[in-house]
Amino acid sequence: MAHTTASGAPRDMVLIDQQPTTFNEADALVHSSDPLHPANHICSLCRQFYTHGWVTGTGGGVSIKHGNHIFIAPSGQQKELMRPEDMFVMDFATRQYLRRPAVLKPSACTPLFLAAFTQRGAACCIHTHSQWAVLVTLICESGLQNPSERNVFSMKEIEQIKGISRGGAGSSEIAEGGRKVGNLGYFDTMQIPIIENTAHEEDLRDTLEKAMVEWPEACAVLVRRHGVYVWGKDVAQAKTQCESLDYLFQLAVEMHKLGLKWV
Ligand SMILES: [Zn+2]
8 A cells, every 4th residue: 555645645656637657755745635735726826817817828927935935836837727736846945946847937927926025024926917907007107197106006095905905914913993904094095116027027026126125015016018916924915915906906997097096
């Protein structure tokens, strides 16, 4: 009888698409029966994000930091068809890959995900190619909302802003009245910096890190004509903020079409 792992999977062999494959330590990092294990969770998130149009045509990505391990969806892979065995796993301290699927390319977003983990103490970072995010960067660039704010998206007095935390990985402490201490209030002005796109995604790292330093309250960075990076202290917070922001981006585009000001 084969030895089994903690999850009950056979240690010597594992069935992937009914083809027996040699099981090793690296593969053990991505096999779990727990749906919230990062390798499984990234797959289910990508399927959801695909339906939102956030990761169309293999674009966008998700990374989760679990202890000292960073789980990253690969590049160029259809996000809605992602499998746990497609995941790259990196050691956070050494930046060495502990698992690297031979036939896949590591995500070009990796240095940007790492920036959120190191600079903001985040444990999840989501990158989308949402059309609403792209349109907001174009409206800002035009100066038609506010000629002095071409490199920042500002919005206030919209209820959904309360879903956004200060800094993106802040406190979830609840104050009197049920308000989250670490979150923006209804009368606060939400500001998301916009950086210029580059020909290669990994080259965004320096300007993304600079924006994180210059905008300590931002939970996200928009990339002009490209999309958005959103982070959180855990998957739930990153996902909530990404959904709240996408709602606000869409609302902003519709308000602009109606001639309404965001601030
Ligand atoms: Zn991208």
